[in-house]
Amino acid sequence: MARADYEVVIGLEVHCQLATATKMFSGCAYSIGDEPNTQIDAYTLGLPGTLPVPNRAAVEHALRLALAVGCEIPPLSRWARKHYFYPDLPKGYQITQADQPYALGGAIEIPDHDQPDDPLATRRVPLLRIHMEEDAGKNTHAGEYSLIDYNRAGAPLVEIVSLPALRSAAEAADYVRELRTIVRYLGISAANMEQGTLRCDANVSLRPVGATALGTRCEIKNLNSFKFIEAAINAEIRRQVDLLDAGEAVIQSTMSYDPGRDQTKVMRTKEAAADYRYFPEPDMPPLSIDAAWIAAAKASLPALPWARRRALVQLGLSAYDAGVLTADHELADYFDAALAACNDPSLAKVVCNWVTGELLKLLKTDHAEGLDDGDNTGGRLAGCPVSPAALAELIGHVEAGTISGRAAKQVLAKIFAEPGQSPAQIIERDGYRQVSDQAAITQMVREIVNAHPQQLEQLLAGKAKVRGFFVGQVMRVSKGQANPQVVQQALEAVLEQLAKTQEP
Amino acid sequence: MANDDTLVGELARLAHLELPPARAQVLGAQLETILGYIRGLQAVDVEGVPEYLPAEQVRSGLRDDIERADMDVDSALAGVPLAHDRLVAVPKFKD
């Protein structure tokens, strides 16, 4: 069969490290990039006699995520131990949640490309569950030894498990993007794939189009960029199509992706899989999340990406612009604040152009970070020297005709160079105030027309292009302060007069 | 290593315990005796009985997200059997 004869079925397991000051089960500080084995305490090392005590903030973060994606929260959930021997796993087991996770169901909305007419159309990808767990340490391999850094061991994670409901590699990437945006909106995780605070495993299976039973799945581990998510899933689809076409069975396996060869390869098969011997964690009571906690957490949820996109489109923005603004909740917040400061909802498009155009361009130069869907879209506005109110003020000056659009861009750049200055200060100090005085400009136009008889002749002879020359001259003489619209009008009037005087 | 085909061999593999054949045989027999006794539990009617939950807690058992150091890191690292700089070392393995 050809690839088109198979339906692709993908489920994702996404791990997201929660942004807390201390680890999941001990008061051990943790941040990325510290010296090896400095962020450890007795529990982290699995020392005898130590016990896990869950971090309320981690549970709170996890709870907010679950509520944001519509999970059901059982009143009681349980911690469980998952056993395997690995040097980066200090206790010989990982504390996770097994048959009683804290969150069930829910869904992530992804763009629905089957409805190209409606750019805001979404498809709900249902979740199986979300659970909390602790991270393992990190291994490096050098010479005859493997070396272990336990800094990351015990860091708080949530694992978001989707149902096998994604149909393509591109959808899988969309799903992770949406999920990343949500956790960033919630402020519960840096969700940075490069730094490993967002990690993705993909379960991929194929079935003949029309079949209802799922095919045998293979799990691709450790997909650490959006590019690799798509490439690895597509590679795995190719591999499975080839197997099935050759009449061979897909064997349930754990796969790794080799970006160099753009291929997936088998790490281990299910037969060799460990028996994890899960059982309820006896060191901790069941986790109780009561109705009051749920209500308080719900009340603390911000507006989420799709709701904000829809709200922006209501304001008259294009779906594309809404998407750009909401990719980063700080950007969307900035936009909302700037528009509110403008006191004129009809300026939404204008404000959007300033934010997504000039402001982001300046921020990009400043921070050398892109506005693609790469990893570092978060935190771009950190340290932005132009407040939303200042931007609104600047836009107000343009709208009122006090300065030209071009001057406004220069003013904005100057605020970046000299933080602390207000637009009005720079406009006054550097003489950006636009001259709209008709008499003064008409006088200027007359002088210039008189000084360039040759060009005047060409213009009167019908060479319309020369008109631009005169406007440019006026702008030059006025140091850019002349209102171009008024200049145009004045030039028109002067030419008309001249024409009249020349005609007998 | 004991023969992995035997139950006790499989358990030893899971538990990462070296098990010389002679010991495997003794242990295997002892485990069988003990498991025989434990199988008496199959006679208990547990229909509809929930698994035991340790007595209900009078508080949530959660802690605040505040750093609380409990040991001197360097003295803990000094107790590591084999370390390279600050890293804990084991024979090389494949991830």
Add this chain to the structure above:
Amino acid sequence: MSASDDILGRSARALAKGIRDGELSSLDVTRAYLEQIHATEPALHAYRCVTSELALAQAQAVDRARASGASLGPLAGVPVALKDIFVTQGVETTCGSAILAGWVPPYQGTHAQRLADAGAVLLGKLSMDEFGMGSANENTPFEPVHNPWARDHVPGGSSGGTAAAVAARSCALGLGSDTGGSIRQPASLCNLVGLKPTYGRVSRHGMIAFASSLDQAGPMTREVGDAALALGVLAGVDPRDSTSLDAPVPDYLAAVDAGAQGQLAGTTIGLHRRALELDGLAPQVRDRFEASLAQLADAGARVIDIELPHFEHAVATYYVLCTAEASSNLARYDGVRYGLRRDRPSLRETYEATRHDGFGAEVARRILLGTFVLRADSYADYYGRAMKVRSLIAQDYAAAFARCDMIASPTSPVPSWRIGAKVDDPLAVYLLDVFTIGANLAGLPAISIPAGFTASAPRLPIGLQLIGPRLAEPALLRVAAAHEAANRWHLERPPASGGGS
């Protein structure tokens, strides 16, 4: 009577009072105990290590504090020793295992900290069955411990070193841990008071885990009042143990003083008569038990019959659950971060050799059994089923306590036995836990108190056990104190303590 005999003869409570009143110096008391350790250790092997210098420094600090008029803690100057299952910062802690030989903890456990905060003087660490697994203190890579009442007999286990040391007066009070009877059974075999509190009453932080849902720390003492004194110091919520209870800590000593009046009117004691028909119950133990029960009735207690329908399933349930948890708790001993390490060319071999050489036979047996009951294939039939039977057992107790205040039974079905007599039959030894494990499975407080001696030679101690509802420690202490007031067994000195009775 020498000054030293006077010191060693006093209860911990009396020592604390003497030091607080300035009648005794902490340094003299500590020296007397260090000398007693020196005198008794060659015959008993109760101590894993003796922290003489630390003890003398702590004693001097207590004396200085008193001289300066500072207020003293409830255990100020009382020489204590801890089962080697308790983590002591800077003092080797082995949990009775070769896999932890030489391990010096870089952090302080809650028990050592609370005792130190109360002014106690740490004499050292006490021998035990490896990881708390045993009933005779013979499961050890170190020297087995001898019973001070009969040197060729076992002291019980797993807190056998603590029992021997307290009985031999080589510490004023000791700390043990109890997963299935490991405080109460050795207390019973050594003529002591052993109190296993309600699960969660005392923190488990700093107590090396054997079976987390069953383990509980508690005092082992010569007198009931000392157990109350120590429990008052140890009990209370601990932010480092999320299973510790934050119920208020009552005045345990007041309960003891009330009980010492000898009046038990209004107290109902449950008797599970069917348990007395057990094949393995020694006639002398049964006789002493019935005599004790009669004494309690004489003091005004009402004795009623109760039923524990799932009593005979407790041992099987216990050995499924404790081995499951142990197999998990002991997974961390892999030679990577601390403790013993056997270097081999591969990681796998390093793990296996380390754990083979580090764990003794009983520990290996329980790890394998626990691994079995948790396997995906056997979980439902073994672990899952045992957790359901555990619910039934807990319900049985709850139903019984609707009718009585506490349940009385022998502690151990037999008195002590000769060292080596039972080492080849693990199941037979497991069955000796029959009276004690119910309290662990249901998370209930229980106390073992002296109930006399065997009539035949050698003269061996016998214990009485009282099990109460959750947090009923005051009631247990009150009845135990009444029983103590009616007897003089607790005042007897064992032959191997260097003095006469």
